[in-house]
Every structure is written in structure tokens, then in C-alpha cells.
Amino acid sequence: MxxxxxxxxxxxxxxxxxxxxxxxxxxxxxxxxxxxxxxxxxxxxxxxxxxxxxxxxxxxxxxxxxxxxxxxxxxxxxxxxxxxxxxxxxxxxxxxxxxxxxxxxxxxxxxxxxxxxxxxxxxxxxxxxxxxxxxxxxxxxxxxxxxxxxxxxxxxxxxxxxxxxxxxxxxxxxxxxxxxxxxxxxxxxxxxxxxxxxxxxxxxxxxxxxxxxxxxxxxxxxxxxxxxRDLIDARFPVQYVVRPKSDEHHDYRGYGGQVAGGVLKPGDEVVVLPSGMTSKIAGIDLFDQEVTEAFPPMSVTVRLEDDVDVSRGDMIARVKNAPQPSQDIDAMVCWMTTAPLKPRQKLAIKHTTRNARALVKDIQYRLDVNSLHRDQETKELGVNEIGRVTLRTTVPLLCDPYSKNRTTGSFILIDEATGITVGAGMINNAG
Amino acid sequence: MPETHADYRLSQLDQLEAESIHIFREVAAEFEKPVLMFSGGKDSIVMLRLAEKAFYPAKIPFPVLQVDTGLDFPEVLATRDSWAERLGLRLIVASVDQAIADGIVVDDGKTSRNRLQIGTLLNALEEGQFTAAFGGGRRDEEKARAKERVYSHRDEFGQWDPKMQRPELWSLYNGRLHEGEHMRIFPISNWTELDIWDYIGREGIEIPSIYYSHQRRVFERDGMLLSENDLNPLRAGETVTERTVRFRTVGDLSQTGCVESDADTIEKIIEEVAVARVTERGATRGDDRFSEAAMEDRKKEGYF
The missing domain is CATH 3.40.50.300 (P-loop containing nucleotide triphosphate hydrolases)
Structure with a gap:
């Protein structure tokens, strides 16, 4: 039924x-x-x-x-x-x-x-x-x-x-x-x-x-x-590749995800990041219906005209309006665990549907959230402290400034030993 | 189906649906062995519907686990089977009776079936080596649930530690696990009882018939109306009468009360829910009423 x-x-x-x-x-x-x-x-x-x-x-x-x-x-x-x-x-x-x-x-x-x-x-x-x-x-x-x-x-x-x-x-x-x-x-x-x-x-x-x-x-x-919401800059982080492997839908290949920005329409020329391959949107499915457009925060399945290589962690954007893939991230980080965040520390990072590792290059300053004073002397962040941090990631992240897009501009940091979420980041700049 | 408005507005029900679909896909992508815990109740049926939508036209890429208390309503089992057949689901049934026979849980005659489910469930999760188990818990149900994450971490004993919960920000879920641990996933955390009913109405999906008003032989115990049943013997002073009732929740039939109601259509049920003055669990679930912390205690042990 x-x-x-x-x-x-x-x-x-x-x-x-x-x-x-x-x-x-x-x-x-x-x-x-x-x-x-x-x-x-x-x-x-x-x-x-x-x-x-x-x-x-x-x-x-x-x-x-x-x-x-x-x-x-x-x-x-x-x-x-x-x-x-x-x-x-x-x-x-x-x-x-x-x-x-x-x-x-x-x-x-x-x-x-x-x-x-x-x-x-x-x-x-x-x-x-x-x-x-x-x-x-x-x-x-x-x-x-x-x-x-x-x-x-x-x-x-x-x-x-x-x-x-x-x-x-x-x-x-x-x-x-x-x-x-x-x-x-x-x-x-x-x-x-x-x-x-x-x-x-x-x-x-x-x-x-x-x-x-x-x-x-x-x-x-x-x-x-x-x-x-940002309805201008199309951003579609690919979450899950839908391949039915059934006789009825033998050739179906769709990319499941939640629209993070902009409006997607069939016929749109798109680029897949980080590969840079281009294609056109063949159709957008929402369950058993085709929709004429998709916008945040809809969860849809996008089909492309060409058989390009797309997998989880990739992002579909517009050819002339796409985020710059970058491994150098400048962000405000809220630290959430007792052991302090220090330069040289390595952490797991999750950004949209992309997982990577990150190295703390520098802690530029600690923000006093009461006075807005920027403390540049302290080179670590304690629990419940917020500071400006520079990270280098193992793979490029496909990000926007947090001020432009709260979904493609945010990430979490995970302690690789305990598996606990230890930090929340808001990107200032990438590149 | 969602209407796309000129101003790109998405109704709250469509927003909830989109969020839940996102969670289902995230889990299917990041966990090795997910499983969906299916109770037969309306919440788990809505979960099945959302999972169906998340992966369509592919089949749901994980099996469905049901704990058979031996005290399940036959109407619920019938609905389960009909959904499993339509969606081509792999159904795993973990029986409490079997768990008692195998010595996995101990029936001392005083413990409710609901509590015996915990051991049975944990054992089934362990046997199947499942790393993520979807549950139909909603935060509006109960105070302890109001603080639970969408991804709720369980240690190697299946326990929940409310003070060690991982912060959960934006829609970024952290699914990291150590050997032997698993994650409980609550894709409909932000839905209320009314949302669930509205969605069932909107989608026109099949739910067990006992949710609709019907004639039933019932008796009163501790202020609840319970169903007459051989497995649920009468105590002194209790008398059976036939009344027009429906169930607001579905659990084991020794603990789940019904309410008097003429609501025999979805529309009437929604009207009734919209003006209800008592929570669905408070009204009809003996297992939640013992103490203010009843749910918190069961959750820590590994309840759904």
C-alpha cells in the first residue's frame, strides 16, 4: 500500500x-x-x-x-x-x-x-x-x-x-x-x-x-x-548512494542527501566536488514522486544525467557557484572536554557527510565570552572555552564560511581514542 | 506529498520527515550492522515508513527486530507481518519465552514482561552483533527521554549513562564505537504524539486495528482498563464488562490499558489526541507509573 x-x-x-x-x-x-x-x-x-x-x-x-x-x-x-x-x-x-x-x-x-x-x-x-x-x-x-x-x-x-x-x-x-x-x-x-x-x-x-x-x-x-535559509548557493552533500539492485529498477542510481543550501532543479548544470566533474540534474526524487525543485531542509534523491563517479562525502553544487575545497581551516572552536585542546593535537573531524582527520596547527586566541577580549597569550583551550583555531585536514573539506551557511560551515571534532565529541567548530575562512 | 510553495516554505511535518530521513541514511552509511527495533506500535510503523522513503526505490538495507513478549496483541502481529511482506523485510523475532527457557532472563513471577524484554533485547542485539539499533522513542513522551540524544551511546553492557552523553550539534551525528558497544538511534526524537497521528493520516498507512475504537471485554485495575485475556488472570474483586475502547499505545497486554473512545477513524483519533489532557504513557502504561524515575531507570539498563 x-x-x-x-x-x-x-x-x-x-x-x-x-x-x-x-x-x-x-x-x-x-x-x-x-x-x-x-x-x-x-x-x-x-x-x-x-x-x-x-x-x-x-x-x-x-x-x-x-x-x-x-x-x-x-x-x-x-x-x-x-x-x-x-x-x-x-x-x-x-x-x-x-x-x-x-x-x-x-x-x-x-x-x-x-x-x-x-x-x-x-x-x-x-x-x-x-x-x-x-x-x-x-x-x-x-x-x-x-x-x-x-x-x-x-x-x-x-x-x-x-x-x-x-x-x-x-x-x-x-x-x-x-x-x-x-x-x-x-x-x-x-x-x-x-x-x-x-x-x-x-x-x-x-x-x-x-x-x-x-x-x-x-x-x-x-x-x-x-x-x-540560504536559497542562492546550491549545496547538496551526498549522504548515501541509492542503488536498488533489483530487476525493476536495474539502472537506477541516485544520490540521497539533505539540501544544505540553494534550490536544485532538474536540468541544472552541476559540479561534483572534490572531483570537479560536471553533469546535469536528470531528476529529483522524493520517495515515489519526482519533484520540480528541492530546497533546504528537504531530504531528496538526486539523479544525474552522466555516469560520473559520486560517493558519500562528495558535494553537488552549481558550476559557477561552488565551495573551494580546502585542507586549511580557520574556525571558532568551542572546546567541550576536560583535557585541553593544544597545538599539534590530532583529532577526527566530521564536516557535512565527510569524515577526515585534523591537526591543530595553531590556537590564535582564546575569546573571553564575557568581555569579548581576545587572549593571544594562552595557547590552549580548556573545557567550555571558545577560541580561534587553525586546522590542517587530511582531505579537503567542501566548506563555506559559517556566516553564509550554518550547515556547510560547521563541523565537530572527535577524540579518536574515546570516540567522544570534544569540539564544535564554526568556519571563518577556508583556503 | 510535500508541496513546494512559492516562498520555499516546508511545513513542520515535512521538516520532521526530512530530518528523520537524514538520520536513517546517515546510520545506513556509517554503521556496519544496523537493525530497526519494531514494536508493532504506531511509532515504529512511522519509522518503517520513513525508512522506506529514505532508501526508495531500494529496499530498506537492514533487518527488523521484534521482541515477542508472548503477550502481544494478535492484531499487532498481523500488522507486523503485513508490513514485512510488503517491504520485503528480513524479520528477526526474539522471544521472551525462549530467553526464559534459555536462562538468559529470569521470570520470578513478579517482574513484568516489559522488564524481561530488556535482557531479551540485549541478548538479541549481541547475538546479531548489531552496532546500531533504531528505536521509536520520542522526546515528548517522558522527562528522561527529553534529554536523550538522537544517537544514544550504549556501553558493552547495553547501559545508558545520562551524564556521559555526547554533545549533539547541528545535524552532525557522531557514530564512533568501541568493540562491543552499540548505538541506539532515535530518528523520530522531535515528533510529538500529534505529529505521529497526523503523519499516519497524511500517508494513509496501515496501523494495528486496536488503535481504532472497537468493542472489547475489559476490567479495571489501578485506574486502567485492561483487556480480558487468559494470560492476564483476574484478581479478586475485578469484573469484566464490554466497552467501546481504543488503545493509545501498544505494549504487552498485561500492562497496556485502553481508553473509552468512539474514535474509529484517523480524523477522530487526531481530534481526540489534540484535546487529550493526559499523556499517552500516563494514561495507559502501568510500567511507567511506579515512580517519577521509572523510565530513567529502565533506560539506564538498556530499555528501548
Whole structure:
């Protein structure tokens, strides 16, 4: 029974779009309370989950129901009352589904925040209105900007505790806007809220008549993310060669992959990298249908007109618009393991669908994520530190600057002995 | 089929599908011996559909493993067989009864079939020397799952160590293993229960009939409606009545409750799910209700 010959149903989520956002902050900022509020007010918390949280709050002798218990998933976290890992949450409103990457805020968890931000369309930074901008909130903004998260929301929380003062909000707004000029933040929204009382989270606050901007939920629902993708520079990393080896599809040879950039169409003249062979797209298949075009993030199978040699790790691009294969990589690296990263170290590297080995040629500087100071004296990166690193790879990588394409501009570093992911890289330049 | 819009918008369901297909292909390309763990439930059927799409027109390039608890619903086994035949799958059945007979797991009369599955499953993975096992876990199901990676590393004892999870960035998955270790792969991590139902509706695919409303002889235990069955003897005070019910999850029939429902079509099920106030596991799975950390504990031991 194939889908194409059966009647199918158009249903609730079919036309919904998707927003992935990352939250950063600590329990003190009211982050868990805010997430609990979003889930609760969008009716995404179920009765049994709420009952479990109420029961636990009572047995611990709390005066109120601790919404943070909804999100702290692991026993050790519940015991310590802290979040130690990235947790993913889901909720939906009629037009949009949301995936929250909920990350801990303290400096020792920078790697978790980097992880959560890597897939995010939007970053949500919380500050406590009473305290104003802190080192921590600046660091969060720096990381979101490094990871090129295109939209940023600064939620000024606990407005109820500063008498909903416009002055307090304006001061934080001005201070942050000033700081943000040093960063790469294309879209910023500063929203005064109270997660506990519910002001401007889902419902417009009656206590802040002076604020005319959107509520947090309204902004999340309407922020335009479709144009954040690169629809110009065609990039198709080949993932898997589809060869049926059956009588019915004897001559079929297709290249499975997920479009990383641009729009691919049948008839397009393409180049296969790194070999440099050229051909034309004969057809693009999505399961048993042929499609007229493919764009990010579609997973499709591309067929070429000529019988050129293509395998996993290769990239299909346009003849006049292709990445330059390079073995010399200049990148910002977030280091994620206790033993420091040092020059001369050898690591495994995974970039798109390509695996190679990399030699650390140089650590140019360590970036202080609080002050943006570049420390050129320290020639190593410790856990949770970010720095500019030069690598030499065993085979050419087919990459773009991370600022142009988050898929073809990113890589992970793997310790060859333990097999653990130890670093995340964002490419500045190749060549 | 996905519509390509003038503004190159892809619906969230199409985005989820694309992400899952990417994961299936990545695993097939990088692991020596993958296997798909098939429970017969709606989530594993959606996985089969996604795997079918990922490799079409080639066949799915790995076998399918099912743990037969001996307490499976016959309707579920029928659906399994129909899918296996249509897709030409290689089906491996690991039987809990056989594992008990072979002394691989011990049935002390108190342990649920769900728990005995763990040993049976680990043994089957070890015997088949599988290096990657696809599971249908979703992060919206339960708090411990919310923190699990798409590629979830298991040591040589099949255990999950939540504190030693590898960071997972962008769509770059790290599949490195040492001898004897394996990876659990969760291609539908980001799907919710509603997404699954919407997808089943959109694709028009076959699922076990017990998901649809039907007449069934049931009895109440611990606030759940369980199916009358010889393998599930009544306790004192329990009485059987016939009701109009359907199942929201599919597990072993001694532990899986049904809910009263008139939803006999996909459309009606989706409506029901959209307004549900209790999680599917909370409503109908005795095995998850014992403690707040029940799922975390079973996962550490090697549960799906």
C-alpha cells in the first residue's frame, strides 16, 4: 500500500511551520518558570504531568508548585535542583510548532548552550529586572551571536518585582542595545515580562500600558524565519548512494542527501566536488514522486544525467557557484572536554557527510565570552572555552564560511581514542 | 506529498520527515550492522515508513527486530507481518519465552514482561552483533527521554549513562564505537504524539486495528482498563464488562490499558489526541507509573 494510491488526510499539523528556539538562563532568572508558563498556557502540559509536579512540590514542603520540576528530567538534576543538560520541549499553537532547546546558564555549561543554539532559529535570553544585565546574560548573547542564531529575544523578567517600572525596562533595553552593536544580531526584541504572574508571556499585561510591543508568545508565533535559509548557493552533500539492485529498477542510481543550501532543479548544470566533474540534474526524487525543485531542509534523491563517479562525502553544487575545497581551516572552536585542546593535537573531524582527520596547527586566541577580549597569550583551550583555531585536514573539506551557511560551515571534532565529541567548530575562512 | 510553495516554505511535518530521513541514511552509511527495533506500535510503523522513503526505490538495507513478549496483541502481529511482506523485510523475532527457557532472563513471577524484554533485547542485539539499533522513542513522551540524544551511546553492557552523553550539534551525528558497544538511534526524537497521528493520516498507512475504537471485554485495575485475556488472570474483586475502547499505545497486554473512545477513524483519533489532557504513557502504561524515575531507570539498563 503506497501513499500515492491511497486517500490521505489533510490534518492539524500539516500546514504548521516550525520554530526551534534555545533558552538560556538559570533557575534564578525564572527560566524554568517561564518555560512552564509557555507550556501551561499553550495547554501542552498534561494533567498527569502537572499532578506529579504538584505532588513533588508538596512533599518537598514548597509553598508553591515548582514549574521547574516539569523540565528537570534526570534524577540527579532533581536532587541537586539544577539543570545539567540540554532538554528538548515541544508545544504548538494553531499555526506553529515549537521545539525548545532548554539549556543551563552557568559558565561551566557553555558547551550545552552551544549545543542548544546550534539548531536554533531564535535565542531567548532572560534577565532579572532587579539585577539588570549581568555577565551571564552578556555571555548568552555572545554565544547566540557566535552560533549565528538569527533572532534574539531579551526577556526582562520579574517586572512585577520592580513595580512594572518603564524606567527599569528602558535602562536594560538601552544597555543591551549598546552591547549588541558589538555582536552579530540581525533581529532583536526586548520584552518586559513576569513569568510567575503571566504578564506579557501569552496575555498582554494590564500592568505595563507603556509597553506597545508584542507579547513573548505573539513574537514567537510571528517571527519570520523562512528567509533565514540560504536559497542562492546550491549545496547538496551526498549522504548515501541509492542503488536498488533489483530487476525493476536495474539502472537506477541516485544520490540521497539533505539540501544544505540553494534550490536544485532538474536540468541544472552541476559540479561534483572534490572531483570537479560536471553533469546535469536528470531528476529529483522524493520517495515515489519526482519533484520540480528541492530546497533546504528537504531530504531528496538526486539523479544525474552522466555516469560520473559520486560517493558519500562528495558535494553537488552549481558550476559557477561552488565551495573551494580546502585542507586549511580557520574556525571558532568551542572546546567541550576536560583535557585541553593544544597545538599539534590530532583529532577526527566530521564536516557535512565527510569524515577526515585534523591537526591543530595553531590556537590564535582564546575569546573571553564575557568581555569579548581576545587572549593571544594562552595557547590552549580548556573545557567550555571558545577560541580561534587553525586546522590542517587530511582531505579537503567542501566548506563555506559559517556566516553564509550554518550547515556547510560547521563541523565537530572527535577524540579518536574515546570516540567522544570534544569540539564544535564554526568556519571563518577556508583556503 | 510535500508541496513546494512559492516562498520555499516546508511545513513542520515535512521538516520532521526530512530530518528523520537524514538520520536513517546517515546510520545506513556509517554503521556496519544496523537493525530497526519494531514494536508493532504506531511509532515504529512511522519509522518503517520513513525508512522506506529514505532508501526508495531500494529496499530498506537492514533487518527488523521484534521482541515477542508472548503477550502481544494478535492484531499487532498481523500488522507486523503485513508490513514485512510488503517491504520485503528480513524479520528477526526474539522471544521472551525462549530467553526464559534459555536462562538468559529470569521470570520470578513478579517482574513484568516489559522488564524481561530488556535482557531479551540485549541478548538479541549481541547475538546479531548489531552496532546500531533504531528505536521509536520520542522526546515528548517522558522527562528522561527529553534529554536523550538522537544517537544514544550504549556501553558493552547495553547501559545508558545520562551524564556521559555526547554533545549533539547541528545535524552532525557522531557514530564512533568501541568493540562491543552499540548505538541506539532515535530518528523520530522531535515528533510529538500529534505529529505521529497526523503523519499516519497524511500517508494513509496501515496501523494495528486496536488503535481504532472497537468493542472489547475489559476490567479495571489501578485506574486502567485492561483487556480480558487468559494470560492476564483476574484478581479478586475485578469484573469484566464490554466497552467501546481504543488503545493509545501498544505494549504487552498485561500492562497496556485502553481508553473509552468512539474514535474509529484517523480524523477522530487526531481530534481526540489534540484535546487529550493526559499523556499517552500516563494514561495507559502501568510500567511507567511506579515512580517519577521509572523510565530513567529502565533506560539506564538498556530499555528501548
Amino acid at each position: 503506497a501513499a500515492s494510491d491511497t486517500e490521505t488526510t489533510e490534518t492539524i499539523t500539516t500546514n504548521m511551520d516550525l520554530l526551534r528556539f534555545a533558552t538560556a538562563g538559570s533557575v534564578d532568572d525564572g527560566k524554568s518558570t517561564l518555560i512552564g508558563r509557555l507550556l501551561l498556557d499553550s495547554k501542552s502540559i498534561f494533567e498527569d504531568q502537572m499532578e506529579a509536579v504538584e505532588a513533588t512540590s508538596q512533599s518537598k514542603g514548597y509553598d508553591y508548585t515548582d514549574l521547574a520540576l516539569l523540565t528537570d528530567g534526570l534524577r540527579s538534576e532533581r536532587e541537586q535542583g539544577i539543570t545539567i543538560d540540554v532538554a528538548y520541549r515541544y508545544f504548538a499553537t494553531p499555526n506553529r510548532k515549537f521545539i525548545i532547546a532548554d539549556t543551563p546558564g552557568h559558565v561551566q555549561y557553555t558547551r550545552n548552550m552551544v549545543t542548544g543554539a546550534s539548531t536554533a532559529d531564535l535565542g531567548l535570553v532572560l534577565v532579572d529586572a532587579r539585577q539588570g544585565l549581568t555577565e551571564q546574560s552578556r555571555r548568552h548573547a555572545v554565544i547566540l551571536s557566535l552560533l549565528r542564531v538569527p533572532h534574539l529575544v531579551l526577556a526582562v523578567n520579574k517586572m512585577d518585582l520592580v513595580d512594572y517600572s518603564q524606567e527599569v525596562y528602558e535602562k536594560i533595553h538601552a544597555e543591551f542595545t549598546q552591547f549588541a552593536t558589538k555582536l552579530n544580531i540581525p533581529d532583536l526584541e526586548v520584552i518586559p515580562i513576569s513569568a510567575l504572574a503571566g504578564d506579557n508571556v501569552v496575555n498582554r499585561s494590564e500592568n505595563m500600558g507603556w509597553y506597545s510591543g508584542p507579547t513573548l508568545m505573539h513574537h514567537l508565533e510571528h517571527v519570520h524565519v523562512a528567509s533565514d
